[in-house]
Amino acid sequence: MTAAFADRLIDTARSLGHPLCVGFDPFPDRIPALFGPAGAPETAERFFHEVLALLDGQVVAVKPQIGLFEPWGAAGVAVVQRLIGAARDRGILTILDAKRGDIGTTADGYAAAALRPGGAFGADCVTVNPYLGIETLAPFVREAQTAGGSLAVLVRTSNPGAGDFQDLDCGGAPLWQRVAEGLVPLQDQLAGAGDWSSLMVVAGATWPGQARQLRAILPRALFLVPGYGAQGASAAEAVAGFVPGPAGAEGGVVSSSRAILYPPAASSAATLDAWRAAVREALTAATGELAAAVAG
């Protein structure tokens, strides 16, 4: 029996001493020519297989952003499927960033595709959108329970206009808090063997105040924190919703993509070794910052 997602995530973060998750965001014009012709899905695939090799044993999770592979259609989706398989083979947790959300049998389809072992993606976790109601999350919860996996529900996103609807006052509390309150039963349904639940919530690093409020509502949910690095939030802001644990502050993963994948020195690298050195340097900088932030 595989350990629950929560336990695997927290154990890895404790042992690494930081909560870094690396987002797999392909930007065709930023992938060095070393990896093949610009704009081809095969080029992105080679690139991310090399990235994965560098990340092995260094990060808690990887998060393929399917929206940036989807312009390649089926070929891009096939790359995501293979990258998730390769990450799993290396023992790295996988979060499919797909922001799915639908009703009834369609939600069943998305959940099975994302989370079922041996299914289309077989990821450990998938991001989902709550606008259609709590019932529409149930198929993802069921698949997560069966597989020892997770779902990461959008609560307070990192973008500048996130507040358009998420911050609307709903009877004395903003919408995002109402969403968080609606997730409390799911937190319990996905309890792990340790202190943490396998329920994840997306809480943008750009809003550390909200992260602390969210932690009060969902004390055991893991946070998936985007917005650190290229989107402008500091490491300290990114872990604002974490709580003290045996090896420093803990309570989720902090995701960074562009700062690690495309540091300036990597774009101009003439050789694979020079590229590796540049990405390793960016990775070390991020893990060092986050390790310092959780050490407090």
Next chain:
Amino acid sequence: MTAAFADRLIDTARSLGHPLCVGFDPFPDRIPALFGPAGAPETAERFFHEVLALLDGQVVAVKPQIGLFEPWGAAGVAVVQRLIGAARDRGILTILDAKRGDIGTTADGYAAAALRPGGAFGADCVTVNPYLGIETLAPFVREAQTAGGSLAVLVRTSNPGAGDFQDLDCGGAPLWQRVAEGLVPLQDQLAGAGDWSSLMVVAGATWPGQARQLRAILPRALFLVPGYGAQGASAAEAVAGFVPGPAGAEGGVVSSSRAILYPPAASSAATLDAWRAAVREALTAATGELAAAVAG
């Protein structure tokens, strides 16, 4: 220059005398064995190509539900790409039901994949989720403007638990109304040559009262109405948000999937001709009901 989505949709609905859109929802165990081995994506593809041939000249649009193709991974996505191409070749409007929603460059990716001519899907319209804020819809609006296409924003969905968040009181009006109010500028940006905007909004047929309120907020937005047929709403309820036009009530499309794709007589059909007759009968029943409803 292709006519705007709004004008194409309304012209077709007026000339057919009904607003039917057929959802392409593959349920592998309901596709007759006539089309191939149960559960194979090739079987679903053959099935929907035959459905398309039956629909040619009979319906306003088709709406592939990608969430039900995604369990097949890249193979399922490839089927959706080819079905959209085949529908386009027949001059049938295509609505990619994907409920996408993300921020920044990822939203750009989803929008290009869904709507760009020659892109991954090249659909005329894609369904999107507004939870991340109005700014996150902008890439879809831009692609729609460039291509003469559309986006269909989830406002009030058809599922039983839709009200969990959509009905929360946000300062005197429910969230779904706040979303609709936020869409007013997009309605203007996507104005067609006639009375209608190419902005679509999803308004479940199961909530005719809300549909009429939504029509008051967005007088020129086209409605994409799910929930008619298998989900229990009547034809009259489905067109509750329509308004009088030169050829009867108009203002969007009403989607039906299971009632047309899988009528009882079709499941048990022993020959392709018997299957065709059964599907044609279901199609005639739905178009007849909707024609009567718009004729008032």
